[in-house]
Amino acid sequence: MTPAGPLSGLGVVLTRPRAQCEAIASALEARGARVIIFPALDIVPVAPAPASLETLASLPATSIAIFVSANAAEHGVAAARRAGPWPPAVAVAGVGQATAAALREAGFARVIAPAAGFDSESLLACPELQDVRGRRIVIFRGVGGREHLRTTLEGRGATVAYVECYRRERPASDPAALHAALARGEIDAVHAMSAETVDNFLVLAGSGAAWSRVALVVPHPAIARHGASASFGRTVVCGPGIASLVEALQNLRKAS
Numbered sequence: 001m002t003p004a005g006p007l008s009g010l011g012v013v014l015t016r017p018r019a020q021c022e023a024i025a026s027a028l029e030a031r032g033a034r035v036i037i038f039p040a041l042d043i044v045p046v047a048p049a050p051a052s053l054e055t056l057a058s059l060p061a062t063s064i065a066i067f068v069s070a071n072a073a074e075h076g077v078a079a080a081r082r083a084g085p086w087p088p089a090v091a092v093a094g095v096g097q098a099t100a101a102a103l104r105e106a107g108f109a110r111v112i113a114p115a116a117g118f119d120s121e122s123l124l125a126c127p128e129l130q131d132v133r134g135r136r137i138v139i140f141r142g143v144g145g146r147e148h149l150r151t152t153l154e155g156r157g158a159t160v161a162y163v164e165c166y167r168r169e170r171p172a173s174d175p176a177a178l179h180a181a182l183a184r185g186e187i188d189a190v191h192a193m194s195a196e197t198v199d200n201f202l203v204l205a206g207s208g209a210a211w212s213r214v215a216l217v218v219p220h221p222a223i224a225r226h227g228a229s230a231s232f233g234r235t236v237v238c239g240p241g242i243a244s245l246v247e248a249l250q251n252l253r254k255a256s
Helices: 018-030 050-057 070-083 097-105 120-124 148-155 176-183 195-205 221-225 227-231 242-255
Strands: 011-014 034-037 042-045 064-067 091-094 136-142 159-169 189-191 215-218 234-237
Touching: 011 018, 018 034, 018 242, 034 176, 042 070, 050 070, 050 159, 064 070, 064 097, 070 097, 070 136, 070 159, 091 097, 120 148, 136 148, 148 159, 189 242, 195 221, 195 227, 215 221, 215 242, 221 227, 221 234, 234 242
Parallel strands: 011 034, 011 189, 064 091, 064 136, 136 159, 189 215, 215 234
Antiparallel strands: 042 159
């Protein structure tokens, strides 16, 4: 039985990789939500390509290592440590507090991270990344992705290289339970962390599913502006972290 709480009876679909959904699902269920875990993105570690191996070998000559996500922190630090001990003179930076927390858990006592905000623009506003002329910066990320960090830092005079340490894949999630819950009117919101996740979700859910009565909850306005987000009845932008998601869902519950 769903417990009473501020989210009582609210049906929420979580689309992150299954292991990353557990803490979020527990927090939502404790507040009364009905949670469906439907992974629309998988994170798969990859062996570094030759260019990434060359970058790892030159890590001691690097001034700053930037990790674009908690996934980059997990897989990037592991890749770097397989190549040798972490050079103590290399500063570490994370895009957002979740990434910073993952880096601290990996053993880095000092992490450059924005006090507010959780995107590349917020990190680029940090004082430590303003005067980077002549400095070498390595960005740990997944295969592909935005170029904004690199182009901005190069525009400030830095030399920038990548270490690509994981890739994003569309999983083979079965939509049968999702369709059944949707038909019963038991889904009120879908939470997605990226535009790619929204795209994958809609492909996995199938063309026959209609989401016009369901809210899409996302952490960034850029995802809300993504074309596929218009498939949902409304899009709600919340901040990062479980507390912000809970607050957004409570407001959604009040408005329903």
